[in-house]
Amino acid sequence: MSQSHSVARRYFLKTTAAGIALAAAGIAPRRARAQAETIRIGFPVPLTGPFGTEAKDQVAAAEIAVKEFNDAGGLGGRRAELLVRDDKLNPGEAATRTQELIEKDKVHFVVGSLSAAVQLSVNAVTKARGVIFVSISQSDAINEAKDWSKYTFHEALNPHMTAGAVGRYAFPKFGKRVVFLTADYAYGHEMVRGFQRAGQPLGVETLADLRHPLGTTDYSPFLPRIQALKPDLLILSNFGKDQVNSIKQATDFGLKKTTRLVAPVLLYTARLGGGPEAFEGVVGGTSYYWRLEEKVPSARAFNDKFRAAQGGAVPSDYGALGYAGVRSVLTAAKGAGSTDPEKVITTLRALKYDWYKGAQYYRGCDHQAVQSVLIIESKKAGAMKNPQDVFDIVHIDPPDESTLRSCQELGHKA
Incomplete structure (x- = not known):
């Protein structure tokens, strides 16, 4: 091996080693940062x-x-x-x-x-x-x-699960003549379909499906017509402040004297906002209520x-x-x-x-x-043990795939 070739080879090895060391020094922090990335x-x-x-x-x-x-x-x-x-x-x-x-x-x-x-x-x-x-x-x-x-x-x-569970509980107990008061968007429409599907084998009759815009504050135009139809159930397929306002106004109008109020999703926050008098006796569904801790x-x-x-x-x-x-x-x-x-x-x-x-x-x-669906009923003021004790859990629908729409119906391959 010539002297010049030997020197060149030593230079190559030295510079290569230095390059690897420098690269490793740069890579290690990057790898550490990736591993610690939020x-x-x-x-x-x-x-x-x-x-x-x-x-x-x-x-x-x-x-x-x-x-x-x-x-x-x-x-x-x-x-x-x-x-x-x-x-x-x-x-x-x-x-x-x-x-x-x-x-x-x-x-x-x-x-x-x-x-x-x-x-x-x-x-x-x-x-x-x-x-x-x-x-x-x-x-x-x-x-x-x-x-x-x-x-x-x-x-x-989903609405099919929730409305189905509430319907299977409410229709045999409270009657089969139904008026829907429905928020006019996807959630409200889906809830109505879920109730109607659950009610079909039970002979449930839809007297009217009255739709209101999201964020409605005045429900007085709907209430006389609902009263005139004499339903067994008024199903309020709405949410949030819409639920609070519609239940309070239906109660003040006196609809509870002849009609049971039902909400597919009966909200804890809505009940706190609306108070015990307005919500007393209202039945609905929920995915969770804190008193489940008792069981x-x-x-x-x-x-x-x-x-x-x-x-x-x-x-x-x-x-x-x-x-x-x-x-x-x-x-x-x-x-x-x-x-x-x-x-x-x-x-x-x-x-x-x-x-x-x-x-x-x-x-x-x-x-x-x-998962399970809880059926709850709003308590009267005198039955509450504390301000958080607003519902009774009256029934639990257990987790069961048979209560869901089938995969085939949803368009998924078997």
Whole structure:
């Protein structure tokens, strides 16, 4: 070997070693940063507008799930963060905020929504970009093949489940002549269809389906007609402030003397806002009520965490959904050892969980959470043990896939 060749070779080895050392020095911090990268969860909910009270409860409960995850060490030291955005109960606004969360804030997952139409808008953005979306409000359409994708998980009940459970309880007890007072958007329409489907084999008759705009404050134009129809049941397929206002005005008008008031989703927050006199005797459904803690250990554990974080307050039904949606996706990420969507989807699909109300799991074809439906009745003031004791749980429909629309009906392959 010539002297010049030997010198060249030593120079090559020296510079190569130095290059590797420099590269390693640069790569190691980048790898460490990637391993410690915060797990970001986008959380679009309507903080302003008629559902603002429920949305704020969703945020409060979701933060508890994030804290639990972080306190337990996160995912290999990676902590989670909740990025809350106000979708203003508007599908266009929700799409914009969700796109920003994905493209600007680089969220790994999206959890949220509090409207059937809004969640479909969020879902359209997330599925186009391959981001997991856990919906925490009611919708039938989100389970249907035309709107669904493998990235879509539905933690909430859906109108078919809720209206079916309430109808099966209420129609045999209270009568079969029905008037609907319906908020004129997807949620209200889906609830009516759910009741009508449950009532068909029981011979239930729809006398009228009276529709009102979202955010209506004056229901007096509807009440004389409802009274003249003499229904056994007035079913109020609305939500939030609409539910409070319509129930209060129906009570003041005297409809309860001849007609039982029923709400497919009877809200804890609405009952607090409307008071015991207006809501007395109203029957409805819910995914959660805090007094479930008397029978279900996970409910007590969740309630205690919420009380500690919120000065003794108890969580609402939609607050519980915020907690469950975030806890599910973080648990799946931890189980998968990754935030990679394909790995997390696989783990979510296999998840059997009991976060706050008893056993649940996601059905394979549409990722609908199979879960119980609680039937509740609003208590009179004299029967309340404390200001939070507003409902009696009168029946629980257990988790059962047979109460869901079939996968084939939804357009999914068998």
